[in-house]
Amino acid sequence: MRTLESPYMNWAKLESGARFNLATSGVPNVLMRDFPFEREDLELTYGVYGYEPLIDALAARSGVESANVVLAFGTSMANHLALAALLAPGDEVLIEKPVYELIVSAARYLGARVEFFERRHEDAYRLDAAAIEGKITDKTKLVVLTNLHNPSSVAADEETLRAIGALAARRGARVLVDEVYLETMFDAAPPSSFHLGENFVVTSSLTKTYGLSGLRCGWILADPATAEKMNRLNDLFAAGNVHVAERLSLVALKNLDLFRERARRLLDANRPLVNDFLDSRADLDAVRPQYGTTVFPRLLKPDAEGFFRLLREKYETTVVPGRFFDAPDHFRLGLTCDTATLRAGLERLGAALDEIG
Numbered sequence: 001m002r003t004l005e006s007p008y009m010n011w012a013k014l015e016s017g018a019r020f021n022l023a024t025s026g027v028p029n030v031l032m033r034d035f036p037f038e039r040e041d042l043e044l045t046y047g048v049y050g051y052e053p054l055i056d057a058l059a060a061r062s063g064v065e066s067a068n069v070v071l072a073f074g075t076s077m078a079n080h081l082a083l084a085a086l087l088a089p090g091d092e093v094l095i096e097k098p099v100y101e102l103i104v105s106a107a108r109y110l111g112a113r114v115e116f117f118e119r120r121h122e123d124a125y126r127l128d129a130a131a132i133e134g135k136i137t138d139k140t141k142l143v144v145l146t147n148l149h150n151p152s153s154v155a156a157d158e159e160t161l162r163a164i165g166a167l168a169a170r171r172g173a174r175v176l177v178d179e180v181y182l183e184t185m186f187d188a189a190p191p192s193s194f195h196l197g198e199n200f201v202v203t204s205s206l207t208k209t210y211g212l213s214g215l216r217c218g219w220i221l222a223d224p225a226t227a228e229k230m231n232r233l234n235d236l237f238a239a240g241n242v243h244v245a246e247r248l249s250l251v252a253l254k255n256l257d258l259f260r261e262r263a264r265r266l267l268d269a270n271r272p273l274v275n276d277f278l279d280s281r282a283d284l285d286a287v288r289p290q291y292g293t294t295v296f297p298r299l300l301k302p303d304a305e306g307f308f309r310l311l312r313e314k315y316e317t318t319v320v321p322g323r324f325f326d327a328p329d330h331f332r333l334g335l336t337c338d339t340a341t342l343r344a345g346l347e348r349l350g351a352a353l354d355e356i357g
């Protein structure tokens with residue numbers, strides 16, 4: 001079935017807003033007044049396939065050649081472009097589950113046939129090469145996963161990623177890894193999985209960790225021929241970039257330590273609050289990720305949808321309902337709102353849980 005919309009994105013844009021919004025996964029947006037730039041840093045128009053200094057800076061940061069880098073509007077467009085370049089209508093794509101819904105919707109929009117492999121709650125959402133081995137076929141053109149995993153924020157280890165790369169390579173398939181949350185590992189972040197094998201393609205952006213969603217600075221890492229294909233394909237979509245945003249993105253990269261420290265401070269303050277809250281609740285079963293911006297508890301009480309309604313209507317608090325991840329008895333809880341709001345939102349979450357008995 002061809003998909004022509006994203007139920008999750010529509011919900012996130014129109015319905016997730018609340019006084020205590022615990023549904024977000026990105027660090028709060030940086031305000032222009034806190035963004036260090038000079039007028040001379042900016043220019044309105046430039047070039048054809050992206051601003052080379054920005055491409056070069058992203059390549060240097062990722063330890064790749066500039067020919068490996070394709071610019072895109074956020075990880076959203078990076079994923080779309082990557083899927084569009086790697087899949088033809090009717091091709092089979094094997095995607096993790098629970099999954100960030102946009103990946104599935106974009107693949108279906110492109111006419112791909114979607115199959116799933118499981119990341120199980122009981123296994124702490126560990127990425128399991130055997131689960132992929134059990135599902136991959138000669139028809140599989142692409143395996144898709146997120147690292148860190150959205151919604152659980154669980155990190156994959158290098159050995160497993162290499163094993164998945166080898167499994168895919170044996171079938172002539174590629175592996176697409178969405179690494180938008182990898183940056184939230186800060187100094188502990190491993191090199192991009194792009195380096196783990198020739199069949200890896202990676203997407204990421206500055207949007208989530210650095211509070212820079214508005215710049216839409218996203219990118220794809222791919223072998224030069226695939227990168228070229230994506231750039232040519234992008235002629236059909238966006239044609240070009242917003243050059244002011246490219247310039248500001250370069251400024252952002254030069255000042256990334258500033259934005260990184262801001263994010264680190266927030267997450268360091270918020271993670272213990274969420275862990276203490278989870279420790280205090282026998283009615284939630286949650287994997288505790290060491291890094292990332294979200295957790296994905298299972299609600300051990302019936303009527304999750306009724307609970308989300310009560311939480312929103314009486315307690316003015318939102319979380320992401322698990323139905324968007326095909327896991328309706330779960331919810332995604334974000335760690336990224338300001339600490340006072342998180343503290344108050346968690347109290348409300350607890351009160352709503354108590355109320356449903």
Ligand SMILES: Cc1ncc(COP(=O)(O)O)c(C=O)c1O
Nearest residue numbers: 074075076100146150180205207
């Ligand atoms: C796994 C994943 N990929 C991509 C995106 C979109 O990122 P961007 O804002 O960079 O387009 C999100 C946003 O929530 C996400 O969770």
